[in-house]
Amino acid sequence: MKALVRLALVGIALAAVLGLMVPADVFAAEEIKIGVIYPLTGGAAAAGRELRAGAELAAEIANNVMADIPMTMAKNSGVKAMGGAKIKLIFKDHEGNPTLGADLAKKLILDDKVHGILGCYHSSVTKTVSAVCEQYGVPMINGSSTSPDLTMRGFKWFWRTTPHDKWFTKDLFEFLKGLTEGKVKGVKAVPKKDIETVAAACENTEWGSLVTETIKLFAGEYDFKLRRSLLYADKATDLSSEVRSLKAARPDVMLFASYTSDAILMVKTLKAEKAGPKIIWGQNAGFETPEFRSTLGDDIVGILTRTVFLPQVVEVKKVAGQVNEMYKAKTGNDLSGASARSFTGLQTWVHVLEKAGSAKPADIQKAANAIEIPGDELVVPWAGVKFSTTGEELGQNILGSGLIGQYQKAKDGSVVLEIVYPFDVVTADMIYPFPGW
Amino acid sequence: MDLLLGSIAAGILLGMVIALVALGLTIIFGVMDIVNFAHGEFLMVGMYAGLLTAKATGMDPLLTLPVAAVVGFLLGVICYAGFIKFLLRGPMVAQLLGTFGLMLFLRNLALLIFGSSDRTVHHGILVGKSFDIGMGIILPATKLAAAGLSVIAFLAVWLLMNRTKIGKALTATALNAQAARYMGIPTEKMNALAWGIGGASVTTAGALIVNFWAVNPFMGLLFTMIAFAVVALGGFGNVPGAFFAGLVVGLIMEIPGFWDFFTYTFDWMWMADVPMTSLKYMWIYVAYFVIMVIRPRGLFGWKH
Numbered sequence: 001m002k003a004l005v006r007l008a009l010v011g012i013a014l015a016a017v018l019g020l021m022v023p024a025d026v027f028a029a030e031e032i033k034i035g036v037i038y039p040l041t042g043g044a045a046a047a048g049r050e051l052r053a054g055a056e057l058a059a060e061i062a063n064n065v066m067a068d069i070p071m072t073m074a075k076n077s078g079v080k081a082m083g084g085a086k087i088k089l090i091f092k093d094h095e096g097n098p099t100l101g102a103d104l105a106k107k108l109i110l111d112d113k114v115h116g117i118l119g120c121y122h123s124s125v126t127k128t129v130s131a132v133c134e135q136y137g138v139p140m141i142n143g144s145s146t147s148p149d150l151t152m153r154g155f156k157w158f159w160r161t162t163p164h165d166k167w168f169t170k171d172l173f174e175f176l177k178g179l180t181e182g183k184v185k186g187v188k189a190v191p192k193k194d195i196e197t198v199a200a201a202c203e204n205t206e207w208g209s210l211v212t213e214t215i216k217l218f219a220g221e222y223d224f225k226l227r228r229s230l231l232y233a234d235k236a237t238d239l240s241s242e243v244r245s246l247k248a249a250r251p252d253v254m255l256f257a258s259y260t261s262d263a264i265l266m267v268k269t270l271k272a273e274k275a276g277p278k279i280i281w282g283q284n285a286g287f288e289t290p291e292f293r294s295t296l297g298d299d300i301v302g303i304l305t306r307t308v309f310l311p312q313v314v315e316v317k318k319v320a321g322q323v324n325e326m327y328k329a330k331t332g333n334d335l336s337g338a339s340a341r342s343f344t345g346l347q348t349w350v351h352v353l354e355k356a357g358s359a360k361p362a363d364i365q366k367a368a369n370a371i372e373i374p375g376d377e378l379v380v381p382w383a384g385v386k387f388s389t390t391g392e393e394l395g396q397n398i399l400g401s402g403l404i405g406q407y408q409k410a411k412d413g414s415v416v417l418e419i420v421y422p423f424d425v426v427t428a429d430m431i432y433p434f435p436g437w
Numbered sequence: 438m439d440l441l442l443g444s445i446a447a448g449i450l451l452g453m454v455i456a457l458v459a460l461g462l463t464i465i466f467g468v469m470d471i472v473n474f475a476h477g478e479f480l481m482v483g484m485y486a487g488l489l490t491a492k493a494t495g496m497d498p499l500l501t502l503p504v505a506a507v508v509g510f511l512l513g514v515i516c517y518a519g520f521i522k523f524l525l526r527g528p529m530v531a532q533l534l535g536t537f538g539l540m541l542f543l544r545n546l547a548l549l550i551f552g553s554s555d556r557t558v559h560h561g562i563l564v565g566k567s568f569d570i571g572m573g574i575i576l577p578a579t580k581l582a583a584a585g586l587s588v589i590a591f592l593a594v595w596l597l598m599n600r601t602k603i604g605k606a607l608t609a610t611a612l613n614a615q616a617a618r619y620m621g622i623p624t625e626k627m628n629a630l631a632w633g634i635g636g637a638s639v640t641t642a643g644a645l646i647v648n649f650w651a652v653n654p655f656m657g658l659l660f661t662m663i664a665f666a667v668v669a670l671g672g673f674g675n676v677p678g679a680f681f682a683g684l685v686v687g688l689i690m691e692i693p694g695f696w697d698f699f700t701y702t703f704d705w706m707w708m709a710d711v712p713m714t715s716l717k718y719m720w721i722y723v724a725y726f727v728i729m730v731i732r733p734r735g736l737f738g739w740k741h
Contacts, residue, residue: 041552041553041554045553095553228709229709237656238649238650240447241714241717242714244443244447244694248440248694248697248698249709261554261651265651268565268649272566272567272579273567274569274575295557299565
C-alpha cells in the first residue's frame with residue numbers, strides 16, 4: 001500500500017514537471033484573452049454598459065459562425081488562423097479614474113496574462129492605460145477615446161480606430177460654414193453675423209480640455225468669435241454658475257463636451273436658467289447616451305451632437321442593420337456611437353489576430369500596422385480601418401469619419417437623432433434656430 | 438446690469454440653501470461642542486431618502502420631506518445613542534476621529550447599497566421650472582423652495598431655542614452641561630435631541646436639494662467642507678450667524694458671475710480667459726482661511 005502511494009506521488013510529480021515543460025503556447029491557442037477596461041460604474045456607467053454590450057456582441061459573432069452576416073469574423077468560429085482560438089473578454093471597471101485604470105492594466109497584464117487590451121472610453125484613462133501597455137509591450141486597441149493627443153505620442157503598441165476630436169470639431173465648423181452658405185437641408189442661408197459668437201463649456205479632464213483647444217483653434221481658422229470658453233468638473237453637482245457665465249457672453253452657438261450625468265445636468269440647468277442660443281452642439285459622449293434622451297425627453301429637440309453612428313445608418317448599411325437587430329434583442333436599445341465603436345474596436349482586434357496568426361506581441365504589432373478592413377464590413381459609416389504608420393500620428397485609423405445628428409421628434413412622438421451632416425447623407429431638414437424650452 | 442442683479446439673486450438663493458445645509462452642523466456643535474464630520478453624509482442620506490421614497494411611491498419629491506425628516510431624526514438619535522455617547526467619554530481627538538469614522542462608514546454603506554452612479558430626480562412639480570422676473574433675475578423653482586424652507590427652518594430653530602422650555606434646556610446644556618444636570622435637566626436626552634434636530638434639518642435639506650443636484654455616495658465631503666466654512670464664518674454654534682454666513686458664502690460662490698459682469702460690461706476680454714468658474718469653490722476656503730486668521734470667533738461671534 002505504502003509503495004503504491006509513493007508511486008502515485010512520483011507520478012504526480014513527474015506529470016507536474018512535464019506539464020511545466022510543455023510550451024504555454026500550445027494551451028494558449030484555445031483562448032485569446034483580451035482585457036477590456038471600461039467605466040462600468042460612476043458618472044459614465046451608462047455609456048460603460050453600452051460599451052460592454054457592444055464588445056460582447058462582437059466577441060459572440062467572432063466566436064460563432066453566423067454566415068448571413070457579411071463580416072470576415074462572422075464566417076469563422078474563433079480566430080481561424082490560430083486554430084479556431086476563441087476570444088475571451090476580461091472586463092475591468094476603471095470608474096473614470098486614470099490611476100485605477102493603470103492599476104487594472106497592470107493586473108490584466110501580469111496576473112491575467114492577457115494578450116491585448118481594449119478600452120478605455122475616457123481619454124484620460126486611455127492615456128495612462130496605454131502608457132502601461134507601452135511599458136510592457138502589450139498591444140492595445142482603442143475604439144472610443146477621441147482626444148487628439150493619444151496618437152501623437154509615438155507609441156508603438158497603441159492603435160485607435162475612431163476618428164478624433166480634431167476631425168469632429170472641424171466637421172462642426174464645416175457645418176456652421178455650410179449653414180451660412182445655405183448648404184444645410186431645410187434652412188435658408190443664415191447670415192454669418194447671426195451665428196458668429198460662440199461659447200464653449202467642456203469637462204475638465206483630458207478629453208474636455210483638448211476639445212476646448214480644438215474649438216479655439218478652429219474658431220480662429222473659420223473666423224468665429226469664441227467669447228467664452230470654460231472648463232467644469234465632470235463630477236459637479238451644480239452647474240448654474242457655469243451656465244450663467246456662458247449666458248453672460250450672449251453666444252449664438254453653445255458647444256459642449258460632456259460625459260453622461262454632467263450632460264444631463266447641463267441641459268437641465270440651461271433650461272432652468274432659460275438660456276436660449278440659436279445652436280446647441282454636444283461633442284457626443286454624454287449627448288448621445290440613451291439616458292440623455294430618456295431623461296430629458298422633448299427638452300432636447302433641436303440639440304445637435306456629433307457622433308459616429310446613428311440608427312439611421314441602418315437604412316444605408318445592411319450589415320449595420322443586422323448587427324443592430326442582434327444588439328437590440330440583447331439590450332433593448334439601438335446601437336449608439338459608444339456601442340458601435342466598442343463593437344468595431346473588438347472587430348479590429350479579431351482582424352489583427354487573424355492576420356497575425358499568433359498571440360505573440362511582435363506578430364500582433366506587425367499585423368496591426370498592416371491590416372485594412374474594408375468599410376462594408378463595419379457597422380460604422382467609415383471607409384474602413386487602416387492605421388497610420390508614419391508621420392506625426394502613429395496608430396490612428398485614417399479611414400474614419402464623423403456625423404452630426406440633431407434630435408428631432410418623430411411621427412410617433414419619440415425623439416430620434418436625424419443626420420444633418422455630412423450634407424450628402426442627411427436624413428431630415430434641420431431645425432433652426434434652436435426652438436427653446 | 439442684468440448680469441450683476443442676476444448674480445446677486447443667484448448668490449442669495451444659493452446662500453440660503455447652503456445655510457440650510459449648515460444649520461444641523463451648527464446646532465450639534467452649539468449643544469455639544471462636537472464637530473460632526475459625517476454631516477455631509479447625513480445630507481446624502483436625506484437625498485437618497487427623498488429620491489427613493491419618491492421613486493418607490495410615485496409621489497412628488499416635494500412630498501417626501503417629512504419622510505426624510507423622520508429618517509434624519511432617527512439617524513441622528515441612533516448615531517448619538519449608539520456611538521457618539523461613548524465617544525464623549527474619550528478625549529477630544531476621539532470625537533474628531535469618531536465622527537470621521539462615521540463619515541466613512543455611511544459613505545461606504547451607501548456605496549454598497551446604492552452603487553456609485555449619480556442619481557437625480559427628473560420629474561416633479563418644481564423640477565425644470567423657473568421664474569424669469571426680469572432684469573436678468575431667474576429663479577429656479579426648486580431652489581426657491583429650498584430657500585423658502587431654509588428661512589422657515591431657521592426661524593423654527595431660533596424660536597425653539599429662544600422661546601421654549603426645551604430650547605432653554607438645550608441652551609443650558611450647551612452652556613454648562615454639568616450645572617444643567619444639577620438643575621435636573623436630562624442632558625443625555627438634550628444631546629440626543631440636538632442630534633435628532635440636527636439630523637432632521639440636514640436630511641430635509643437633502644430631500645429638497647435632490648430636486649436640483651445629483652446624488653452619489655461621495656458628494657458628502659464637498660458639503661461638509663462648505664458647511665464647515667459657513668459655521669466658522671458665522672461663529673461656531675451661532676444659529677442666526679449661520680444663516681447670514683450662508684448668504685455670504687452663496688455670494689462668494691457667485692464671484693465668477695461678478696467677474697463676468699465686469700468682463701462684459703467694460704468689455705475687458707482678457708478677463709474672459711481667466712478660468713473663474715473652475716475656481717468657484719476656492720474663494721470659500723480663502724474666506725475661511727482669512728476669517729480663521731483675522732477673527733477666529735467668526736463674523737457673528739462664538740456661542741458663549
